[in-house]
Amino acid sequence: MQPSAKQAGLKLCPHCHFVQPIAEKHCPRCSMRTHSRIPYSIQKTWALIITATIALVPANLLPITVLSTRGAPKPETIMSGIINLFQSDMPVVASVVFIASIVVPFAKLVGLALILASLHMHIELSDRQRVQMFRFIDFIGRWSMLDLFVLSIMIAVFSHHKIIDVAAGPGATAFGLAVVLTLFAAKTLDTRLIWDYQT
Template sequence: MRAIDAGIRVCLECQQLNRAAADEGPIACSRCGAKVHPRRPNTLVRTWALLITAAILYIPANLLPIMTVNSFGRGSPDTIMSGVITLAQHGMLPIAAVVFIASILVPTFKLVGIGLLLYSVQRHQPMSARQRIFMYRFIEWIGRWSMLDIFVIAILVALVRFDSLASIDAGAGAIAFACVVVLTMLAAITFDPRLIWDNTDSETNHD
């Protein structure tokens, strides 16, 4: 049984549980007075919009220079992938690994994962609710590490300043990538995971 079937709704502002009929519209929270909807309004549309925007920005984030490593007065702009290679060539293997995982693996997984969740909920794909909720929780968990490489680049730009000997400058790709990170985080927040269980119930009733 779902909470909505038992006449229980949670206020997303103060987490207060409220009583309401399953087919009743928005109600006022008994504690803070905020509107309590059965499900987040337009959650799928908003999440798709954020996800598509993030996917579009992910292209310039990978094609535009994310940083420039200058050594002895010479240097060339690097994209995310070439930056990983450059860091590895300069002996910064741990930093290169962090940038690769945070800049390539994590954003790709988040984009694909959220897209699969949305598609499976809308199209009633044969995927168990437990698998979907596990994927959602994992996406939320890795979301906190999404800005790690941006912080790494910011620290490198601030610390690696040895005049003509060595310096690191951030590029336009870093801005695009930061936008991708923020948009994917908002997409994960906007998506209502309760739709996963609604979808499962509808599939069960349909079968």
């Protein structure tokens, strides 16, 4: 196995990409502070994962939309909206919302938590499996905002044509917060630690 840059006593400046000895505190080229690994990467990632998990609770329990026609406003949670879409003969849209709103956020959180836990608890995961899992998490992360995108289009279309009054509920704010936190968690995790904590 090829040694890592850290094992070879080298590190890369994240600002100007200058390769330098690991003992250097500041980059000789741009004078920026450098680190061989992102400082407190695991701690920051755990904090973001826990906060995102907490945010998903109100995101799924509170109304994500409030529909108003001629009667009283009707709040809709994520699951009730998915069920109504299935009952309205829109299984494709319901499936997209279910995957984007339920599957993707929880898959990202569970995957990231599993990677972090495997680094500390020496769970039987190879470096290849960890990297493939992280690549999958990073890939599905780009679809995390799909549900809010669909919601914003619905609000714009319905409001423009005056079909029905649609407003974003407090659950939408919590869901957006959870999505942003999971995106930050994926970016905060320094994947080079996978090779530092080999099982």
